[in-house]
Amino acid sequence: MAEALDGFTNCRATCDHFAFCLGGNPANKFFETGRFDTTETTHCRTSKKLLMKGVFQHVAGPRKR
Numbered sequence: 001m002a003e004a005l006d007g008f009t010n011c012r013a014t015c016d017h018f019a020f021c022l023g024g025n026p027a028n029k030f031f032e033t034g035r036f037d038t039t040e041t042t043h044c045r046t047s048k049k050l051l052m053k054g055v056f057q058h059v060a061g062p063r064k065r
Contacts, residue, residue: 004029006037014039021048 004026011023021044026036028043040049 004036007035007039010037010039017044017049017052020052024048 007026007029008023011021012018015023024041024044028041029036029038032038032041032043
């Protein structure tokens with residue numbers, strides 16, 4: 001349990017997307033890395049961060065040239 005809390009704390013301290021995912025799912029961290037105290041995972045990058053990037057781009061509208 002302490003290792004999962006460390007992962008949560010590490011994500012909060014280092015990730016700009018923390019407010020969206022709240023540190024991610026400990027099960028994904030363990031499945032991908034064998035640990036709970038890691039931060040970014042492939043699942044995080046592909047299903048959370050890229051989603052938010054797309055949302056931000058959509059809200060910002062098309063770029064002006």
